[in-house]
Amino acid sequence: MKRRTFISLMSVMAAAGVLTLAGCSNSSGSTAASGTAASVAPSAGDQLSNIQSSGKLIVALEGAWQPWSFHDESDTLVGYDVEVSRAIAEKLGVEPEYMESDWDSLFAGLDAGRYDIVCNGVEVTDERAKTYDFTEPYGYIHTALAVRKDNEDITSFEDLKGKTTANSLASTYMELAESYGATVQGIDTLEETIQLLTAGRIDATLNADVSFYDYLNVHPDADFKLVAQTEDASHVAIPLRKGDASAPLLEAINTAIEELRADGTLKELGEKYFGQDISAEN
Template sequence: MKKTRLTTLLLAVSAIGVLGMTGCSGNNQQAPAQGSTAAQTQEGTQTQGETEAQEETGEEPDDLLSAIQDKGEIVIAMEGTWAPWTYHDEDDNLVGYDVEVGQLIADKLGVDATFVEGEWDGLLAGLDAGRYDMMVNGVEITDERAEKYDFTDPYAYIRTAIIVNGDNNEIQSYDDLDGKNTANTISSTYAELAERFGAQVTGVDDLNQTFELLLSGRIDATLNAEVTYYDYMKAHPEANIKIAALTEEASHVAIPLRKGGESDRLQEAINEALAELDESGELSELSMKYFGSDISQISE
């Protein structure tokens, strides 16, 4: 009997200890997550809200939109080196068409925007891993990407240009890329398109490195958005480069999200935000500001 009473007492003490620890955890769960203000963060760094959410639940949220609104922050991935989409101005501020589009979407969702910069491949990997909520970086929709990601409605339309040295007359069409050397970020649609036409693609980290290779004669051509070429020439009018050819049809630029039910409501909310920005004319104004033309509308 004494042994039974002792066992009962020990179990009661253990239960009190467990309840005490559960109470601490419960207090943490009830405390609201602190949303970050718009800021620049290096790739791979978790935000405070993201870390708290993982500590509390230990798993990915079933509804990403609710998780974003609960913590008051949406984490947006972009390169920060691709003018005029996303780049740094003379004062080292992160600016660009996609930066403003991302900020406007965050405003529509009623949360702060935190921008995370990194190399293209790392951004896609971070999106897959759940480190970022979305990637706003001039991402073109392709069949291969559509199998892996859920895309929002398009918010821009662009044609792809073959850019060559000003003295190069050998490349005048996409068929002429066969056997030539080009450079682009490896998993970009531009690299894929060049390889499709038989080019040997050199992998690079950013746009500036691409143009350095082209101007030094180490590659024959590079592929990029037509508007990116015009923006580069506006900043470097002395550059001896030209457009050799353009795609006939425009590519659709949209925002990739992790595929699965957790992103469904977020996708709907972003589509509503983009529709409102289109209807108000804000997307057109941003396009004219950064590109000198309205890429928010598909040209016939």
């Protein structure tokens, strides 16, 4: 698929000095996955000042979740989250440096201080809000349910009881499927999940509606259909470590997001990568 370098969950936890399970795939391209980022650690100081002093904002994302973050044909890291975080970094007066990891390692790396922020289509949930401070939303999405085109048994989330799905471990999609009684197989990427679905090895899968739309735009003959979606939109925001040290950074990123919304940048990026503006709640 794409050249990828995975940061294992165990190595991240070892760096943190604890065995913690937290936290959607992965690739290494535009920046080094060690070195500079390894020097980033939780500090009692002002995190924003530290970032501005270093001149770099360490951003964690998957790098293999199109169109949020992925590698194009030239192996350049691109995507909605890449451009949003780059615009935010510019507002802060620094350069972004990207660290790529699989979904279930992103939060552990944030906890360990390996990253300043996670910009990876993260949905705000009550459970996550207990551990992290979230910025203002920079996107609004719905979770959609996909099945093979010939599947007539699953037409709603309620029909997932006793069925098999595949999603990233610890993702909101996995949690939602399990809440309806599905058995979930852990898979790293949307591409792999759809391959399992169309091959008939799983019954269904869940993901952001806009991610499915993008996939179907690229693969119009793909053998799956969307049969349901959540009624309420999920808020996509950036999680930061809780604490007074992160407060100035949280405020600065919130200001940047509002400016990017007001000047039309978020609308333009949404239309570029999703074919629609996702910066406003519908």
